[in-house]
Amino acid sequence: MAVDAQAPSRGFLGASFRTCPETGLKVCSQAEALIKVNAVVAVVFLAVGGFFGLLVALTRWPAVHLLPADWFYLLLTAHGADVLLFWIVFFEVAVLYFASAIILNCRLAAPKFAWLAFVLMVVGAVLANVAVLQGESSVMFTSYVPMQAAPHFYLGLIVFAVGTLIAVCCFFGTLVIAREERSYEGSVPLVTFGAITAAIIAVFTLASGAIILIPTFLWSIGYISHIDPLMYKIIWWGMGHASQQINVSAQVAIWYAVAAMLLGAKPLSEKVSRMAFLMYILFLQLASAHHLLVEPGVSSEWKIFNTSYALYLAVLGSMIHGMSIPGAMEAAQRRNGFNNGIFEWLRKAPWGNPAFSGTMLSIVIFGFLGGITGVIMGTEQLNLIMHNTLYVPGHFHATVVGGTTLAFMAITYLLVPLIFRKEIMFKKIAQWQPYVFGAGISGISLFMMGAGTLGVARRHWDIGFSDAAMSFDYPATAFLMMGLNGISAICAAVGGLMFVLVVVCSVFFGKARTPESIAASPTLPSTGSAETVTTYGSEAHPKLPGTVVLVAVFFVAFVLYYYVNWKYLSEVWPLS
């Protein structure tokens, strides 16, 4: 180790290592540099896209109605692309490099290609943004044909996807090198396993994107005369929805990682947790159907099988993680000495550490607000009373923002000291940040779903219909919901700004970590009896009463809300 740390650098693209003073891991300089640049660019897109999101929410607040219609649709398109695609994928590439090169103690494969990937991704993302901001591509992120965007909108997305694919290949290459060079013993760690899941789904996703976006690009420049709108949707959502499963896999891997790093948690059972990830690989791609449940030309049999991920087997995977992670935390905390009553382990968890609080909020928001509503909306008949209403963005803001984004923010609080080797600045702001952001995003999600239940359309500039030839009024409650949504969006934007402030200041102006500061405030707290934690898992058959209660509450909420929606459905016009 020590020798590696002093190994001479082999130039810009050569592999050199340092030894991490906190974890003892060997850190490849190329991997470290690439994690840094990808994470920084990710945060830039988060800031830009998040700002657009605030403007969109303020426009949908009827009393404010900030933007004119053309700007609203333009910025809504940019908001979707910047946060749903660019922020998340740049960060995921950083996570992939971390889960391969860093966790496996290995050099990064083909760093030149990894840099090429980064450049292509930046070029693609900027090109797509330019296309949208020029105003000729306000087609929404989904860009459903036959509505047409400027050719460089599609081209930007294609270049971005190619770059991402190269980055994923570098990840797989790193796994091969680690295996060849025996940089770890036995099987890969669970977190890496989760990242592999994400990467495999990413390949499927990027392939779907290429299959549909390349012909669409050719159509936009006149080489192809017609793209079938239904076929476009089926394949586009093979990218659009499956890419959200990359997020799920990455964020679950992060949940396991943070639980391990901060509490010393070990999965209750490696076998069960890995099986749950395997379920994702096998079944999550079927989710394209979630967007086709009220479409013509697709049969009920196809809809039922695909929308349920074949008997809900991918949902089963998520439900397993939903128990396994709190269970692992409880087991670890009880072994750490918090063994009184049902919930002492939870009460005395490090709630003041934003990495922990962010992770916990991510789990709760994703599970309760995002997961349950996703399954319900993905039920063939129930989709009839939700499709394209604000219920849809309400749901996915809980999954993608409350779940994925908050998880990414949480681990950033560990990456700054470990990878950037800087002290976190403004510790108080950092401490409050996950709560402010989490509260805002929960409000956004709940109020949009509330408005959607009342029928309010998504992607709609004026729910007062003031310019329409025919009049219609949504219920007054819907207007109230949109106002509360606007207030929640301001809260979330403040939380996002706090994150950007803390991270940018820490990375660029923060004090470097020194051996003294590491000793004074270790990023990874000593969890006391780390040895015993590892044996408190499966073999010991731990008693986890707190987790049992939490999971029971979740399950009851799930079942009740599921059947409440069937009740709503049974009240609308009979149709067949």
Added chain:
Amino acid sequence: MAISPPENKLWWKEPMSGIEITWVGIAFLWGLVMFGTMVGWHFVGKQNLSNETYRTTPDAFADKVEAMVERFQVREEGDTGVPVVHPTPGSDVYMLGRLWEWWPVLELEKDQTYRLHLSSTDWQHGFSLQPQNINIQVHPGYDFVLTITPDKAGEYAVVCNEFCGIGHHTMVGKIHVVDKK
């Protein structure tokens, strides 16, 4: 820990803890129940989406809509004078989505069954019947046939909830449901 390789290299031979076995069992069964509910609703439920779709073209569909309007128009409605049709109960009725209107206005009789054809002549639109909150996607080139039975009288709006360009938010249509004459 989850960030280091499993200590037990034969991790797949470790026994599962009881709490995990129980939860996996419950979650799996719940999945079967939800799957069964979806299938079962096709037999016992009254709200199921049709599987009847035909290929069409914008012109062919527009011709059918115009034929219906010619035959069944009873009056005009709205600032732009959209025709209102009152078709024979049980017949085929048509509604066309285009930039940026739903055309024509339908007047249907309560508790009568109609075959409602939906299509678009340009981009995709979203048929969102309010305040019922029934939402159906409308594609150009596909004639989607739904058998509907309006069971409450009243005035219903058809809002477009698929983004269709700068006039999207002005695209509102109407369906009136009246008691039998």
